[in-house]
Amino acid sequence: MSSWLDHTINGLIVGNVYALVAVGLALIFGVSRLINFAQGSIYLVGAYIGWIAVVHLHTPLPLTIVVVAVASAIVGLIIERFGLRPLQNSVRIAPLLATIGISFVLDQLVMLIFSPNPRALPSQLPDVRFQVGGGTIGPLDLLIAGVGLTSALLLFVFLRYTKLGWAVRATAQDRDAAMQMGVDVNRVNQAVFGIAAALGGVSGMLVGMYYNQIDTAMSLQATLKGVVAEVVGGAGNVPGAVIGSLLLGLVESYGVAVLGTSYRNLFAFLLLVVVLVLRPNGLFTSARQAPPEPLTGTFIAPSRPVNIPRWALWGATAGFAVLPLFPVSFYVLQTLINAWLLGMLGLSLTLVAGTMGQVSLGHAALLAIGAYTSALLSLTLDVPAGLAVIGGGLMSAALGTLLISPSFRLRGHYVSIATLAIGEIVALVILNWESVTRGPIGISGIPPLSLFGYDLISPTSVYWFSLAVMVVLALLQGRLLGSHLGRSFRAIRDDDIAARAYGLSLNRYKSLAFIFGGFAAGISGGIAAHLYSYINHETFNTQQSILALTVVILGGLGNVVGAIVGSVALVGLPEMFRIAAEYRILIYGIVLLLLVRFRPQGLLGTV
Amino acid sequence: MTSAPEALLALSDVNTFYGQAQVHFDLSINVARGHIVCLLGGNASGKSTTMKIILGLVKPRSGEVRFDGASLIGLSTPQIVRRGIASVPEARRLFADMSVRENILMGAFVRNDRDAVAQDLDRMLTLFPKLGQRLAQRAGSLSGGEQQMVAMARALMSRPRMIVMDEPTMGLSPLYVDRVLELIRAINQDGVSVFMVEQNASLALEIAHEAYVLQTGKIVLSGPARALKDDPRIRDAYLGGSEAA
Structure with a gap:
């Protein structure tokens, strides 16, 4: 039986691991006001480099640590030099999106090289445990604590007593003034990315040894935990990140002790949401520090949307509508149905992220709410599927808006973090609320779509149904954008302070945007549930959220037609070229990176 | 021209x-x-x-x-x-969370002659005697006038032309x-x-x-x-x- 002391030790050890990730995030945020979503990928890369070193090269432990640190640092330097430095003069959203793209590329490369199957990473330390008071502690615990403390000490000495360390601190406080002292800001960026990557990589290796297992799912989890710890400690605050990490480790450890392992992540994200809402500058940042800087205005690449004549749009719609009358394969219809479903999600996200400027990274949660509502309505209450889908849309609009409302007072990157966390919370609630959602087993036997008593089973009928729903939603959204309400949305996106000065209530308009967006996403999820006939907590995951984001950026943020074009392109083109599924995410990541670098306004331009 | x-x-x-x-x-x-x-x-x-x-x-x-x-x-x-060329930027732009001493020394960032930098720091303290008692303080906690002194000392530390x-x-x-x-x-x-x-x-x-x-x-x-x-x-x-x- 584990004692409380054991849980405390475990919490502090896990907290140490988080700290290695979070400190790197804090350094990077301090210097470039960027939340590096690729930090978890470096942690993953570090774990696999450690695996190569231990299993294939048989390096002794000290050398393993050095190898991992150096190799990870090199990865970090490459990311900084080729992924982020070219974006220095770009819009504020660009580096954020680039780190998301980089993380997908790195994760997929690791998966392709090492296969998605977990690997065992032996700890290289004797497996003994010492009695300490009422608990036990092993050599690996001591190693992790030792690495954590040593890193903290080295970092302190670096920041306090070296010239480059001074430059890092000065740049974090005032970038322009630092340049006027002769500080080369690019070198500072390099330094923090190198340090952050070295710490992150070593952290990944230590975690692999701690659990004796590594797999590619580690990446996103590490990013999320690191971000939680960093935000809890106050973004950009290095000592705060350490304390936030230890706090997070303890909260998780005690939480797991009380409620069980499947709740572990729920505590992390609830802690994040609570901190973001109550103290968005973190627990240890005094009020004098400026509030999170506005990322509005230049946040989204300004451009003039490509003007597509009305007849061309109607022509294309008519063309797709009559397509099933021609001898096209089931496979083509299936692909296009997926594109229409993604198109609805894209409409939702392009409204929220593009028109309203709230870059949501948890949009898949809206799909999940719609899907589960619709599935449960039709299964347990015998509601006809057509009505159930509408119920799913309404539920998604209501519940989604309610859940996201705590993030309304946040801006820029913080909105992305909060929505990411809220999305994860939804998935975790679905996993743990077994009496309603059937937990990990998922829901099977969901009846097919039906309309006025007729079952829509043939691919052709499903195709027409989803196309028609999407077109109606698109028309409504087009009307919305041209209306007074649409203008108010864009006003808030471009300058929320000015918008407020003109009497616009931010909360009300953000709610309205999420209600519209939630409805479209919920409908999409509902249709998907009836189409798949089986859903579980992983059907609608973060990858879907990122895919949706790529779609709307490809089409042009805020652009209704763009969202649909983006969906068809991202669903259709990989199918057309028969690209194997495991390469798709890699391609989405690369598409995202190329867009951010060369055409941030998307194919059809932002609106 | x-x-x-x-x-x-x-x-x-x-x-x-x-x-x-x-x-x-x-x-x-x-x-x-x-x-x-x-x-x-x-x-x-x-x-x-x-x-x-x-x-x-x-x-x-x-x-x-x-x-x-x-x-x-x-x-x-x-x-x-x-x-x-050294600068005293608009509104001083000190590194608010660094100490006064660190701020002044940041001005010598481009120099590598440690001993001469230390001498120049002493020289600044004779030129701006008030800053002597403030060296360990956070720069952000100084008054506007004192901050201007720090900004000028900082600029001089690079021995600009x-x-x-x-x-x-x-x-x-x-x-x-x-x-x-x-x-x-x-x-x-x-x-x-x-x-x-x-x-x-x-x-x-x-x-x-x-x-x-x-x-x-x-x-x-x-x-x-x-x-x-x-x-x-x-x-x-x-x-x-x-x-x-």
Whole structure:
């Protein structure tokens, strides 16, 4: 039986691991006001480099640590030099999106090289445990604590007593003034990315040894935990990140002790949401520090949307509508149905992220709410599927808006973090609320779509149904954008302070945007549930959220037609070229990176 | 247009744009070696942008900026600083969470002669005696006047040949305004050329050798400070209503 002391030790050890990730995030945020979503990928890369070193090269432990640190640092330097430095003069959203793209590329490369199957990473330390008071502690615990403390000490000495360390601190406080002292800001960026990557990589290796297992799912989890710890400690605050990490480790450890392992992540994200809402500058940042800087205005690449004549749009719609009358394969219809479903999600996200400027990274949660509502309505209450889908849309609009409302007072990157966390919370609630959602087993036997008593089973009928729903939603959204309400949305996106000065209530308009967006996403999820006939907590995951984001950026943020074009392109083109599924995410990541670098306004331009 | 041989800093025919909007129209300014030159102008006249051009923070669309005979165009800000130009930015821009000592030493970032830097720090403390007791304090906790002293000490630490200052007296109490002007004069007498941007014409003309008047991006008046002081156009535009308290 584990004692409380054991849980405390475990919490502090896990907290140490988080700290290695979070400190790197804090350094990077301090210097470039960027939340590096690729930090978890470096942690993953570090774990696999450690695996190569231990299993294939048989390096002794000290050398393993050095190898991992150096190799990870090199990865970090490459990311900084080729992924982020070219974006220095770009819009504020660009580096954020680039780190998301980089993380997908790195994760997929690791998966392709090492296969998605977990690997065992032996700890290289004797497996003994010492009695300490009422608990036990092993050599690996001591190693992790030792690495954590040593890193903290080295970092302190670096920041306090070296010239480059001074430059890092000065740049974090005032970038322009630092340049006027002769500080080369690019070198500072390099330094923090190198340090952050070295710490992150070593952290990944230590975690692999701690659990004796590594797999590619580690990446996103590490990013999320690191971000939680960093935000809890106050973004950009290095000592705060350490304390936030230890706090997070303890909260998780005690939480797991009380409620069980499947709740572990729920505590992390609830802690994040609570901190973001109550103290968005973190627990240890005094009020004098400026509030999170506005990322509005230049946040989204300004451009003039490509003007597509009305007849061309109607022509294309008519063309797709009559397509099933021609001898096209089931496979083509299936692909296009997926594109229409993604198109609805894209409409939702392009409204929220593009028109309203709230870059949501948890949009898949809206799909999940719609899907589960619709599935449960039709299964347990015998509601006809057509009505159930509408119920799913309404539920998604209501519940989604309610859940996201705590993030309304946040801006820029913080909105992305909060929505990411809220999305994860939804998935975790679905996993743990077994009496309603059937937990990990998922829901099977969901009846097919039906309309006025007729079952829509043939691919052709499903195709027409989803196309028609999407077109109606698109028309409504087009009307919305041209209306007074649409203008108010864009006003808030471009300058929320000015918008407020003109009497616009931010909360009300953000709610309205999420209600519209939630409805479209919920409908999409509902249709998907009836189409798949089986859903579980992983059907609608973060990858879907990122895919949706790529779609709307490809089409042009805020652009209704763009969202649909983006969906068809991202669903259709990989199918057309028969690209194997495991390469798709890699391609989405690369598409995202190329867009951010060369055409941030998307194919059809932002609106 | 070529600059006069004795000019340490010469801007010639500079045209600057922010997007579509033109900020400078054929701007030409010379700072003679050893002189204090002042750029006067109201809000949105392009004064601060002139400073940014010199420091390489903003790139002009056309025109030339030469320092000691060599072009600064295309150099990064750190490179320009290494050529011998230090700055006292608008609103001081200290590193608020670093100590006063660290702030002053940051000014010597481009130098590698540790011992001489330590001596210069002592020299700063004789020049700015008040800062002696404040060395360990957070720079952000100082008063505006004290911060201005730190900013000037910081700029001097790089042993610059020229200091550019953006509104060094802005927001200071009258006592500190006089002190700052005295210090600028003292710095100049040590051989450092000074280019300062000011809104307060009467104060600036007090210590400057030459002055330029910038109006919506164009130089409308220039000459020796003594002559400008008595120029009726200056008096009407600047010395009448906007005499600083």
